[in-house]
Amino acid sequence: MNTTTTGLTTMSLVCVPTVxxxxxxAFYESxxxxxxxxxxxxxxxxxxxxxxxxxxxxxxxxxxxPDSGSVQPAVTGITLHTNDIDATHAxxxxxxxxxxxxxxxxxxxxxxxxxxxxxxxxxxMVVES
Numbered sequence: 001m002n003t004t005t006t007g008l009t010t011m012s013l014v015c016v017p018t019v020x021x022x023x024x025x026a027f028y029e030s031x032x033x034x035x036x037x038x039x040x041x042x043x044x045x046x047x048x049x050x051x052x053x054x055x056x057x058x059x060x061x062x063x064x065x066p067d068s069g070s071v072q073p074a075v076t077g078i079t080l081h082t083n084d085i086d087a088t089h090a091x092x093x094x095x096x097x098x099x100x101x102x103x104x105x106x107x108x109x110x111x112x113x114x115x116x117x118x119x120x121x122x123x124x125m126v127v128e129s
Contacts, residue, residue: 010056010057011057012056012057012058013049013057013058013059013060014057014058014059014060014076014077014078015059015060015062016059016060016061016062016076016078016118016120016122017063017064017065017071017120018048018061018062018063018064018071018120019063019064019070019071019120020119020120021045021046021048021061021063023119024048024061024118024119024120025038025048025050025061027097027118027119028050028059028118029050030095031092031095031097032052032053033050033051033052033053033059034050034051034052034053035048035049036049036050036051036058037049041062041063042063043063043066045062045063046063047062047063048060048061048062049061052080059078071120073117073120073121073122073123074123075122075123076122076123076124078124078125079124079125079126079127080124080125080126080127081126081127081128081129082126082127082128082129083128083129084128085103085111085112085113085114085126085127085128086103086112088126089102089103089114089126092116092126097116097117098116098117099114099115099116099117100114100115100116102114111127111128111129112127112128113125113126113127113128114126
């Protein structure tokens, strides 16, 4: 299929269920993300979008679906890029982020990478590009 058939052109957001939205916003802002949207949403929640400073695809820190109970941590599949994996890993450790103990180096053609967990326990990946 092509875009003339579907109309799809870009990816704008990835939704991550988040109960403690203020805590999540503070976490992502500490990593350098920018909060670009914060709008009231039913049930006392807000629709919040955070973006990396040079990114056009954001993370929606969305309230969980109604009657879903507690949010279970998930491997999000979200991959973030850095130019210096070792400096980013060290900076995140210094901030107290739950990061892997060390950078994974599998050799060419796989770039160096590590995983980290947000306050809900969702896992994201950082890759050197």
